[in-house]
Amino acid sequence: MVSKEVERLLLKVQKPGRYVGGELNEVIKDKKKVDVRFAFCFPDTYEVGMSHLGMKILYSLFNSYDHIWCERVFAPWTDMEELMRSHNIPLYALESGDPVSDFDFIGFTLQYELSFTNMLNMLKLSNVPIKARDRRELKNIVVAGGPCACNPEPISDFVDIFFIGEGEEVDLEVMEIFRECRAQGGDKDEFLRRCSKVEGVYVPALYEVGYNDDGTISSFKPKDGAPAVIHKRIMKDMDKSFYPDNFVVPLVEIVHDRAVQEIFRGCIRGCRFCQAGFIYRPVREKSPEVINSQCRALCRNTGYDEVSLSSLSSSDYSQIVPLLDKLTSWCGEERVSISLPSLRVDGFTDEIMNKIKTVRKSGLTFAPEAGSQRMRDVINKNVQFDELMNTCATAFAGGWSTVKLYFMIGLPTETEEDVVAIAQLGQAVVDTYYKTEGRPKGKAVRVTLSASSFVPKPFTPFQWEPQDTIPALHEKQQLIKDSIKSKKVYFSKITYNYHDADTSYLEAVFARGDRKLNKVMELACERGFHFDGWNDCFDLGKWLELFEECGIDPAFYANRRRSFDEILPWDHIDYGVSKSFLINECKRAYENKTTLNCRQKCSGCGAAKYGGGVCFEKRQDMV
Amino acid sequence: MKSVRIWFKKDFECRYISHLDLNRAMLRALHKSKLPIWHTEGFNPHPFATFPLPLSLGFRGINECMDVKLEDDNYSFEEIIRRLNACLPRGIQTFAVTEPKMKAGKVAFASFTIRISEPKTPSSKICDDLKTLFDLPSIEIEKKSKKGMKTVDIKQGVKSVQIKEMLDCALLELVLSAGSSDNLNPNLIISALERATGKEYDVDITRNDLYNSDMELFR
Numbered sequence: 086m087v088s089k090e091v092e093r094l095l096l097k098v099q100k101p102g103r104y105v106g107g108e109l110n111e112v113i114k115d116k117k118k119v120d121v122r123f124a125f126c127f128p129d130t131y132e133v134g135m136s137h138l139g140m141k142i143l144y145s146l147f148n149s150y151d152h153i154w155c156e157r158v159f160a161p162w163t164d165m166e167e168l169m170r171s172h173n174i175p176l177y178a179l180e181s182g183d184p185v186s187d188f189d190f191i192g193f194t195l196q197y198e199l200s201f202t203n204m205l206n207m208l209k210l211s212n213v214p215i216k217a218r219d220r221r222e223l224k225n226i227v228v229a230g231g232p233c234a235c236n237p238e239p240i241s242d243f244v245d246i247f248f249i250g251e252g253e254e255v256d257l258e259v260m261e262i263f264r265e266c267r268a269q270g271g272d273k274d275e276f277l278r279r280c281s282k283v284e285g286v287y288v289p290a291l292y293e294v295g296y297n298d299d300g301t302i303s304s305f306k307p308k309d310g311a312p313a314v315i316h317k318r319i320m321k322d323m324d325k326s327f328y329p330d331n332f333v334v335p336l337v338e339i340v341h342d343r344a345v346q347e348i349f350r351g352c353i354r355g356c357r358f359c360q361a362g363f364i365y366r367p368v369r370e371k372s373p374e375v376i377n378s379q380c381r382a383l384c385r386n387t388g389y390d391e392v393s394l395s396s397l398s399s400s401d402y403s404q405i406v407p408l409l410d411k412l413t414s415w416c417g418e419e420r421v422s423i424s425l426p427s428l429r430v431d432g433f434t435d436e437i438m439n440k441i442k443t444v445r446k447s448g449l450t451f452a453p454e455a456g457s458q459r460m461r462d463v464i465n466k467n468v469q470f471d472e473l474m475n476t477c478a479t480a481f482a483g484g485w486s487t488v489k490l491y492f493m494i495g496l497p498t499e500t501e502e503d504v505v506a507i508a509q510l511g512q513a514v515v516d517t518y519y520k521t522e523g524r525p526k527g528k529a530v531r532v533t534l535s536a537s538s539f540v541p542k543p544f545t546p547f548q549w550e551p552q553d554t555i556p557a558l559h560e561k562q563q564l565i566k567d568s569i570k571s572k573k574v575y576f577s578k579i580t581y582n583y584h585d586a587d588t589s590y591l592e593a594v595f596a597r598g599d600r601k602l603n604k605v606m607e608l609a610c611e612r613g614f615h616f617d618g619w620n621d622c623f624d625l626g627k628w629l630e631l632f633e634e635c636g637i638d639p640a641f642y643a644n645r646r647r648s649f650d651e652i653l654p655w656d657h658i659d660y661g662v663s664k665s666f667l668i669n670e671c672k673r674a675y676e677n678k679t680t681l682n683c684r685q686k687c688s689g690c691g692a693a694k695y696g697g698g699v700c701f702e703k704r705q706d707m708v
Numbered sequence: 709m710k711s712v713r714i715w716f717k718k719d720f721e722c723r724y725i726s727h728l729d730l731n732r733a734m735l736r737a738l739h740k741s742k743l744p745i746w747h748t749e750g751f752n753p754h755p756f757a758t759f760p761l762p763l764s765l766g767f768r769g770i771n772e773c774m775d776v777k778l779e780d781d782n783y784s785f786e787e788i789i790r791r792l793n794a795c796l797p798r799g800i801q802t803f804a805v806t807e808p809k810m811k812a813g814k815v816a817f818a819s820f821t822i823r824i825s826e827p828k829t830p831s832s833k834i835c836d837d838l839k840t841l842f843d844l845p846s847i848e849i850e851k852k853s854k855k856g857m858k859t860v861d862i863k864q865g866v867k868s869v870q871i872k873e874m875l876d877c878a879l880l881e882l883v884l885s886a887g888s889s890d891n892l893n894p895n896l897i898i899s900a901l902e903r904a905t906g907k908e909y910d911v912d913i914t915r916n917d918l919y920n921s922d923m924e925l926f927r
Contacts, residue, residue, distance in 0.1 A: 087721075093910055095724055096766045102729060107721025109797045336725045336733060336797060388740025388795055390754070420739065420753065 086113075086182040094168045102337035103131035104165060106179030109334040110387070112148040112155070113180055120152040121260050124178050124188040128195070128203035129618065131159040135333070136341035138395055139194055139231065143252055145329035153260060156180040156188075157333070160203045161210070163616065169210065176210040185211035189263060190226050192256075193244075195233035198595035199588060199618040201240055204229070205610035208243070215610055217245045217290060223266060223273045228259070234287075235364055236543045236655040239598035240606060241289035245273075246280055248287075249658055250317025251350075253327055255285035281311040285318030287658065294600050300641055302599065302652040316659045317364070321697040323350065323371045330382040334389070343391040343424075346380040347371070348408070352397035353683035353699060354429075355690075356454070357465045357674055358493065360542035361397055363667075364660045366690060367698035368401075368683060373408040380412060384421050392416075393424040400425070400432020403684075403702075409440040426450075430468045433476045438483050449480050452491035456506030462677045463498055465670070473510070474517050481521040487531045488514060494561040494583075495539040495553035497674060504561045507534060508568035511579045533580045536565060538589035542596050543655045544662060546670035549647040552593040554640075558586040587625035591617065593643035599654035602642075605635050663691035709746065710778045713927075714788065715804040718769040722799025727762035730800070734774060737795040743788060746777035760812035760926070761886055761918055764893060768914040773926075775808060809927040816921035817867055818886035820894050823912040824901075825877040834878035837905050838871050847900050862900065865892030867923075877912075886918065 087095070087105050095101035116122065125144055127134025134140060140157070147155035156178035161169060169176070175184040185191055191213065193204045208215045213225050220227070229237070230248035237247045248255050259280050266276040281288040291311035295304035307313050320326040332344065351368035352361065371379075376394075384392055394402075402408065412423055425437070430451045453468055455461045461468055477488060492507050511534045518530035538558045541550045553561070562583045569579050595602065608631050616622035632639050647653065649668050656664075666689065673680060680688050683699045693700035718730065725733070738745045738755040747753040757776045763769045778788075785805035792802045824834055841847065846861040870881035884892040898911050918926035 096911075100726075101724040101765070102721075102726070105721040105724050107797055107799050109795070334736065334797075336722060336799075337729050338732065342732075385740070388736040390736075390739050420747070 086180070087177070088174075088182055090172065090174055091177070091182070094165065094172065094174070097168060098165045099162065100337055103159070104161065104179075105336075106157075106182075108336050110331050111180055111333050112144070114148075114154040116154065116181060116183070118151075119154040120264055121154075121190065122188045123147055123153060123155040123190040123192060123260070124158050124185045125155050126158040126185070126191060126193045126204070126207055127160070128193055128200040128207060129160055129616075130162055131335070132337070132339040134159045135335050135339045137194065137196065138345050138347060139252070141329055141332050141345070142327065142347075143256065144333070145331065146253060146327045147256070147260075149327070150257075152264075154180075156183075158185055158207065160207055160615070163622070166206075166210065166615070175212050176207055186213050186225060189224055190228055190260070193227070193229040193231075195229055195231040197618060198233055198592045199623070201233075201595060201606060202609050202614040202617050204240070205243060205606060206613075206615040209610060215243050215607070217243060220245070221273065223263075223271065223276055226263065226273075226276075228256075230256070232360065232364060233596075235360070235658060235660060236596065236598070237287060237289060237658075238294075238600045238654040239595050239602035241600050242603040242607070244289065245277060246286055246288055248318075249285050249315050250660070251319050253320055255283060255318045258283050259286060278309050278311075281309070284316055287315040292657070296601075300601075302654060302656075305652065305657050314657055314659050317661060319369070319661075319695055319697075320350070321369070321695060323347075323369045324375045328379050330379065331386040332383065332389075334387050341393070342389075343393055344380070344383045344387050344389040345393050345395045346376060346383060348376050348394050348396045348399065348402050350396070351698065353401055354398060354467065355465055355670070355680055355682060355688070357463070357546040357670055358454070358496065358539060358542075360545050363544045363662045363690075365397070366661055366692035367695060367700045369698035370403060373404050373411055376408060377411040381415060384419065390420055391422050391424060393426050395426070397427060398429050398432070399427045400429050400434075400437065401684075405432075406436055406440075409437065413440055430476050431472045433479060435479060435483075438479065449485050449487065450489040450491065451476070453510065454491065454493050455496060455503065456492060456508070456510045457503045459677055460496060460499060460503040460506070462679050463674045464493075464496055465674070465679050467679055467682065470510075470513075474513065477514050477517050478521045481518050481525070481530070482523040484525055486518070486525045486528045487533075489533040489535065490514070492534065492536045493539045494536050494565070495558050497539075497547055497550045499561075501564065504564050505568045507536065508565050508579075508581075510534075511569065511581075515578050530578055531580065532578060533582070534565070534569075535582050535584075536562065537584040538586050540589050540593045540596055543653070544660050544667070546667045546674060548597065548653065548667065549649060549651075549671065551646045552590065552643045554644055555586045555590055558589070562586070585620070585623075588618070588623055590639070590643055591623075591625060591628055594639045595642075597654070598642050601637060605631050605637060608635060661690075661692040661695060666690045710781050711808055712776060712778055712785075712788070713806045713808045714774045714776065714792070714802050715806065716769075716772050716774065716796075716800055716802040718763060718767075718772055718800055720799040722797060723766055723768050726765045727759070730763070731757070731759070733797065733800060737792055737800075738776065740795040741791040743783065743791055744778055744780040746779050758812060761815050761818065763915055764895065764913075766913065768912075770914060771917050772915075773918075775812060806927065810920055813888065814920045815887045815918050815926055816885065816890075817883050817919040817923060819916040819919070820880075820882045820884065821914045821916060822880040822882065822894060822898075823874075823877040824880060824898070824909050826907050826909045829907065831873045831876065831878050834909070835871050835873045837901060838878060838880060841897075841901055841904055842866070842869050842871075847897070849896055849900050849903075851896075862892055862896050865890060866897075883919070883923075 147153045228246040229244045230252050234247045277288045280286045291308050293306045297303045349370040351365040541547045745755040847863040865885035867883040872879040
């Protein structure tokens with residue numbers, strides 16, 4: 086519901102359908118009859134935010150309680166933002182049209198580092214003070230969760246409460262404490278102190294950080310009885326965990342315009358660059374029966390004719406074939422197609438292929454991540470060259486002729502040879518195509534090689550690693566390009582693209598930043614920085630000016646090798662994976678040694694302490 | 709197999725979605741409703757729906773229609789309306805189902821009600837400016853075409869005009885050429901007015917009815 090003032094702007098902006106709400110299944114409540122109002126903010130555009138599964142889960146969960154009304158807020162695109170500013174219209178929530186400053190909670194999900202500026206900009210557009218200490222009252226409590234909350238330090242001045250781990254339980258617990266505090270006439274400080282005792286809650290204001298002369302951290306001290314270590318929360322039993330039977334169905338086209346069915350959390354693999362592979366441990370599956378019935382309800386209630394099975398590395402689902410059998414038993418008749426967006430090279434079997442092919446044939450995407458076998462061993466990708474070729478042959482024989490391969494450059498220990506191997510791998514896939522019997526007749530193969538730059542992330546075995554400098558990354562990008570050109574015969578069949586190294590650099594700074602970066606963020610907000618994840622807005626030059634003004638060297642965060650005994654900015658947060666395990670994994674990487682996955686052999690990462698999931702599954706070798 | 713014409717309103721939030729988005733929303737509702745809609749038989753079958761005359765983003769439509777084919781004749785028109793409305797957002801609601809009497813291509817005119825206001829200009833002044841505009845022998849505007857900019861006389865497309873002075877706006881009732889060959893978007897008339905007066909107006913456009921070339925209601 087939008088106000089008259091907003092309506093007057095809508096015909097002047099692109100895609101006004103993003104700013105009006107009114108979608109099918111949107112939740113409208115009587116604000117006089119609810120106790121807690123929660124503004125769920127996604128710090129990016131409507132099309133991006135509405136595609137995010139976590140928001141859908143929490144929106145439905147919160148709204149399943151009569152006393153909570155959760156509404157959605159997205160970042161207005163630059164044209165709308167400009168008009169809102171010039172007409173003095175504050176940021177509003179889509180359901181009620183009420184200003185965000187009316188809400189008890191202003192919650193952000195932090196999916197990528199480059200959305201930090203959007204979070205601050207949204208607070209500013211709401212006329213809510215961006216700094217936590219300037220919000221004195223027991224209202225407008227700013228909370229944040231999501232993967233980037235695993236190192237919350239660069240934005241610790243702005244957020245009152247970080248949720249560490251999965252939010253389904255802890256968010257509700259904090260809202261309960263809020264209700265109690267308000268009923269008892271308590272103040273914000275008391276509320277925060279009480280929340281800090283809840284597992285999974287991190288209140289940054291209750292900690293003091295000391296620094297050494299070289300800029301590294303010397304000490305990290307809790308105050309007011311806050312815990313020294315904050316442990317993440319997880320949902321132990323995914324079958325019993327809340328899952329929406331309904332999504333808000335957007336009126337305008339969004340990035341992932343389909344039903345999404347979660348099938349498990351976590352990943353058994355332990356690829357050493359992948360943060361998600363560690364912070365979501367242990368793997369916890371839903372049963373095929375539960376997935377099937379949730380999936381069917383979701384399709385029926387939304388009207389979507391496509392459902393995608395969501396997880397990391399979906400082919401690792403232990404009962405993938407029985408699951409697909411169950412789903413295909415009704416999907417055909419109800420004209421619903423299934424997509425499996427996250428397939429591993431070694432998980433693409435004939436059987437899976439035939440099941441998803443029954444409905445629609447889209448392009449195939451695999452992520453070998455590295456070109457040479459040595460490099461893939463270093464990152465523990467555990468994909469063999471032959472497996473990749475066999476998989477491609479299977480796909481080609483099955484009628485596919487387009488393959489997209491994702492790689493990373495700038496990985497630890499990477500040499501020129503490893504980089505050139507990316508181009509060679511692309512060539513090998515082309516050769517495989519022409520060797521495959523039963524490939525699509527008369528069609529040329531199209532192979533896309535896509536290279537992104539490695540960003541070292543917290544809670545991975547590479548968290549101590551320096552990122553390659555931008556010039557070094559540029560050289561490697563060029564090297565791949567030149568290596569492909571040398572094979573003129575096939576050139577037309579290989580497309581190569583790479584991600585901008587500038588954005589990866591800033592990501593690396595914020596991913597492993599500390600509290601000193603808060604002042605850079607504040608200045609960025611003052612200067613109107615926003616949409617840094619979008620090429621339209623991002624400008625590294627402007628960021629470098631900010632760093633200089635603040636007297637901060639970004640290379641200290643991005644390009645410095647850290648020692649194993651340095652206190653890392655996120656050391657007080659516990660995701661269940663022990664530091665000694667990560668150190669051990671890092672050392673194995675230097676020795677080109679791989680580590681078996683969780684189903685093959687437990688490597689003692691520490692996540693077994695949660696008492697659930699894959700850590701307690703019967704392994705095949707034990708039967 | 710039976711062809712039916714489904715009549716609906718497009719208003720509230722849904723006025724701000726494009727024709728493509730409307731099409732998507734309708735297909736999803738048809739899919740969700742489980743009505744036996746005929747699907748295309750291509751590689752990627754989807755329910756088949758056509759719209760005799762798309763509605764521009766921002767317009768309200770109170771008599772919009774969509775044609776579909778039903779594979780099963782046993783559904784009452786009430787049942788179709790009931791099922792579809794349960795699957796549509798509140799801004800798009802169906803209210804009638806008819807058997808098509810005219811082919812979609814027969815649409816030749818459309819009627820519009822347009823409310824025009826400007827905070828600093830009295831309605832009477834806007835009405836006068838409108839009268840001046842429509843009294844001109846021709847209203848020429850620049851239009852983008854495939855061969856670059858060209859000048860067209862939009863007055864050719866105006867079938868009838870009524871101007872009424874209201875308390876808070878000027879009310880403009882128009883019948884304009886419509887359809888695939890000679891379509892006049894009322895926004896072009898607003899642009900001509902804005903160019904003539906140098907002002908920017910708040911405009912609220914509703915499309916009322918469609919007509920054939922004999923000015924019979926499109927049915």
